[in-house]
Amino acid sequence: MITVDAALSHLFALVEPLEIEEVPLAEAAGRILARDVTARRDQPPFSASAMDGYALRGDEATPGARFTVIGEAAAGHGFHRAANAGEAVRIFTGAPLPEGATRVIIQEDVTRDGDTITLGADIGTKDHIRPLGCDFRQGQSITAPRALRPADIALMASMNIASVPVRRKPQVALISTGDELVMPGEAPGPDQIIASNTFGLKALLEARGARARILPIARDTVASLTTAFGLAEGADLIITIGGASVGDHDLVGRVAGDLGMDRAFYKVAMRPGKPLMAGRMGGAAMVGLPGNPVSAMVCGQVFVAPMINKMLGLGEGPAPRRETVLAAPLPANGPREHYMRARLTDAGLIAEDKQDSSLLSILAHSDALLVRPPHDPARDAGETVAYLPI
Template sequence: MPPEVRELKDALGRHMLAPAYADLSQPPFDASSMDGYALGSMATVGARYDLRVGEASAGHRFDGTLSPHEAVRIFTGAPVPNGVARVVLQEDVTLQDGQILIGDTLDLGPHIRPCGQDFVKGQSFAPKWLSANDLALLAAMNVPKITLAQRPKVAIIATGDELVMPGERPNSDQIIASNIFALKALVEAAGATARILPIARDTAADLQAVLELALTADVIVTIGGASVGDHDLVKTVAEEMGLDRAFYKIAMRPGKPLMAGRIQGRTLLGFPGNPVSAIVCAHLFLVPLLRAMQGDQSPTPKPKFALLAHDQPQNGPRAHYMRATITHEGATAIAHIAADQDSALLSVLTGANALVIAPSNGPALPPNSLVPYLSL
């Protein structure tokens, strides 16, 4: 995606394309980390210091220079005056006739944050996906604007006469369109924008009309209609509209009838209609695609590893991404694979926090076998 320069307030969850550099050091001066008294020498129990008139507070510097026997009131965040050796906590001193007396609770100090303790002027901030904490750091660096990848625009199309939107009353032979909302959320979490288009009914004319509405997007995602049934029209209609297909069907479950290609300069992903299949395909294909489009050099999810809580039967010829719950016993991750892996069961997916990966033709595994998984 082309670059754009945006203000920090618009950058959460976006991918930064170019490094940023600190315009100043933080803190920009030696600063007090406590409320107390700045001393002109290192203190000892019972020592007395003459208290100077004035104070140093956040945003207000004390302009004088302390001699070794002098002290001045200071507050957290204030610039440390010239000549200061340390800050002593206010509860560790007693005021007596214009002097402070160091008490026997004196600590080691010095309670001074040195200039540049957090970062120094010119220090770089490398490109990455930006979190709320990153925005605070960039703001502290006095970087008001940054270079980001433009947000990819994604059009999401559910297909099928059997679907109605939430809030509508389905007929006895209809169901609610659900997975479009999961896909929209995943798209937006990946830094892109998502638009849910009208449900495309099971006619070539209706599907073509909705696909034409989607051609303003960078990525088009269809859900359902990608298999080989009489009412599965996505492949045929998309090809009539100029689809250059990259692949069709993939050796994985759930998600075998997956299609990908380019249509009139846009990327098209055709997902299966079963809710779990569509959502798993989005995690594995759509999200990495969007991350790559925004400049991420490592866009694919990275497997972690866990020990099986139970035995697992031999896998078939397709890689299986199984809904599972990962728990921890100390530092050890334990994988509990759901018993029912039906790709229509959203409740099982909602109860899972991972996908355990069984490779194609993988062997049967006993408990405590090490297995790869992807976090959800």
């Protein structure tokens, strides 16, 4: 058996960062920035008023001082003549500051009578000016790689970046295998169950930035599996679920081998989800996941999501963990890394009682996978543990 990290190294060797494509800014949220982008201009591009009020020379701004209003500056429409001694310009938020003005007195601190204003007794000390470039300077960068959040999109707009270089979305083909499976909506025979892994994995991988398509279920025959692999054409990553161990009914590895896949089997020291098959087939990476529903989803989280990250240019790293405290004690762990379904509560993390890898209801009820290292000793409530949010 190999460790989770060793298995991940094997899987990372199968994929490379995908090519870069340009998308319109309005479609870039959630995508992974692939190259640094730089501001095309200064922001603000001129010193601007931060308030509605009157722009004037700061050295003249004393309580009770009077000024003649010589014009008006609004956002989008500056006043293009200098404010000299004794002169003020009516100004609104975002308007360019007229030449000569070094301070804005807010309108609440001013009395206006015709074209004359008188400053109030308490005008404070703030200049209410946003200096040119105080947000960013032309050439300032947003560095790649970076998952683009709403504030990044707003910032790039402000930088006048209309088109954004991002990694192409990985195309994933999902094949579930087994005579026991039918698709949701079908009428299962007495020995059959409903295919659930492909649906769960599609949701999981698309939330990580992939595009996933669910192929028809492959039956336990060479012909059916061969057909399914054929339908995966064009995918960057082919995921099969079930039939990946070495038992009598595990045809997937054999058929994949016949189709030219240089495959390896990994017994990973983890629970749930021990057997993995992986290799390259034509232009695609291929990973065979175990068929137990919870094993498939945990392997999706622990192995496939990091592969997607690498394809998106986010480097080779394990699924990011968080830490919190245990709300209930845990017995010692065995020799395998254990990903326990658990719930986050105000008191901390509580592992579910039942951890059988067939129990999807428990997975749906959980919001974390508590990670127990191999041979982790018994833990008390209050101790800090690592988990993957799900």
